[in-house]
Amino acid sequence: MTEASSSLSAATAAAVVQALALRELRLTANRRSVLAMLEHGERPLTTEEVAAGSGVPVSTVYRNLAELVDAGVVVRVAGAGGGDRHELAEAFSEHHHHHLVCTDCGIVTDFTPSRQLETLIEQEVGALLASEGFEVAHHVFDVRGRCRACSSVRR
Amino acid sequence: MTEASSSLSAATAAAVVQALALRELRLTANRRSVLAMLEHGERPLTTEEVAAGSGVPVSTVYRNLAELVDAGVVVRVAGAGGGDRHELAEAFSEHHHHHLVCTDCGIVTDFTPSRQLETLIEQEVGALLASEGFEVAHHVFDVRGRCRACSSVRR
DNA sequence: ACTGTGAATGAGAATCATTATCAATATGTT
DNA sequence: AACATATTGATAATGATTCTCATTCACAGT
Numbered sequence: 001m002t003e004a005s006s007s008l009s010a011a012t013a014a015a016v017v018q019a020l021a022l023r024e025l026r027l028t029a030n031r032r033s034v035l036a037m038l039e040h041g042e043r044p045l046t047t048e049e050v051a052a053g054s055g056v057p058v059s060t061v062y063r064n065l066a067e068l069v070d071a072g073v074v075v076r077v078a079g080a081g082g083g084d085r086h087e088l089a090e091a092f093s094e095h096h097h098h099h100l101v102c103t104d105c106g107i108v109t110d111f112t113p114s115r116q117l118e119t120l121i122e123q124e125v126g127a128l129l130a131s132e133g134f135e136v137a138h139h140v141f142d143v144r145g146r147c148r149a150c151s152s153v154r155r
Numbered sequence: 156m157t158e159a160s161s162s163l164s165a166a167t168a169a170a171v172v173q174a175l176a177l178r179e180l181r182l183t184a185n186r187r188s189v190l191a192m193l194e195h196g197e198r199p200l201t202t203e204e205v206a207a208g209s210g211v212p213v214s215t216v217y218r219n220l221a222e223l224v225d226a227g228v229v230v231r232v233a234g235a236g237g238g239d240r241h242e243l244a245e246a247f248s249e250h251h252h253h254h255l256v257c258t259d260c261g262i263v264t265d266f267t268p269s270r271q272l273e274t275l276i277e278q279e280v281g282a283l284l285a286s287e288g289f290e291v292a293h294h295v296f297d298v299r300g301r302c303r304a305c306s307s308v309r310r
Numbered sequence: 311a312c313t314g315t316g317a318a319t320g321a322g323a324a325t326c327a328t329t330a331t332c333a334a335t336a337t338g339t340t
Numbered sequence: 341a342a343c344a345t346a347t348t349g350a351t352a353a354t355g356a357t358t359c360t361c362a363t364t365c366a367c368a369g370t
Binding site (some may be wrong): 028029047 | 355356357358359365366367
């Protein structure tokens with residue numbers, strides 16, 4: 001209950017209210033703070049990071065993130081060890097992107113692949129329903145390795 | 156120490172011995188059982204699954220899997236909840252493939268994308284060193300959704 | 311604005327997965 | 341066989357996440 005450095009944008013808030021209403025969830029001050037963190041963070045955040053940055057108690061952050069994931073507003077991103085990370089679902093944020101996961105320091109940054117690659121991925125993934133009976137929700141394309149900072153240090 | 160239903164193939168064993176030797180690790184009976192599970196399982200397995208299936212105590216399975224991951228013989232695959240899953244690294248197994256993760260039951264199955272898609276991915280990923288200073292180890296391309304069994308039931 | 315009902319909160323307890331400990335044992339070597 | 345070192349496994353310790361429950365808050369109807 002301290003404060004959020006910046007608040008949730010009105011556009012996002014409106015869309016979120018809709019999504020939450022379907023599950024009889026309310027857009028409370030805490031959930032606003034949590035979402036604001038994700039909206040303004042330029043990378044997926046751990047539960048601890050969200051709690052620390054928003055001032056919302058950890059138990060509430062855990063609960064809220066789980067509810068928001070269920071509601072499809074937030075998605076979980078697998079990092080490298082440490083805790084799970086979270087970011088706004090694509091429908092509620094800027095653009096489609098993927099992740100660069102540093103296996104040394106665990107940090108996750110975004111990157112946007114070429115339009116060509118995305119198109120091909122979409123095609124391929126779309127065919128899975130027919131071939132495997134697999135109902136695709138979305139795809140994860142992450143690149144793992146060592147970030148610039150880490151590669152200039154150890155090993 | 157019960158028994159492994161099937162044993163580790165000789166070819167894999169030979170390659171693994173080499174990889175382990177570099178770290179002064181031995182290919183013990185337990186590690187053989189663990190690896191045999193991964194070699195014959197047709198999908199990534201959780202630590203519990205490996206322990207249950209091989210009869211090796213969980214504490215040892217945890218330790219062995221961690222060592223094998225360090226040695227590059229096994230890779231961790233992020234599932235949906237539950238525990239982390241593991242499979243033989245590509246250098247020690249059949250072919251390059253990716254994963255279909257069911258967000259309902261958590262099961263992970265393999266699928267092989269087209270050669271065209273792989274080539275494009277490789278190109279794009281290779282360019283990241285120059286553009287981002289990111290030293291790529293490998294890429295993860297997983298598709299999330301609901302498997303045939305789960306889509307025919309709930310929701 | 312006032313009230314009622316159900317959702318949300320938060321501090322701590324409880325749980326679950328994973329890691330560390332350490333004495334006993336197994337491995338590969340000379 | 342004897343040695344030096346890696347491995348094992350039962351259990352304790354840790355760390356992350358979930359649960360509990362009495363209190364507080366949010367929204368709808370008045």
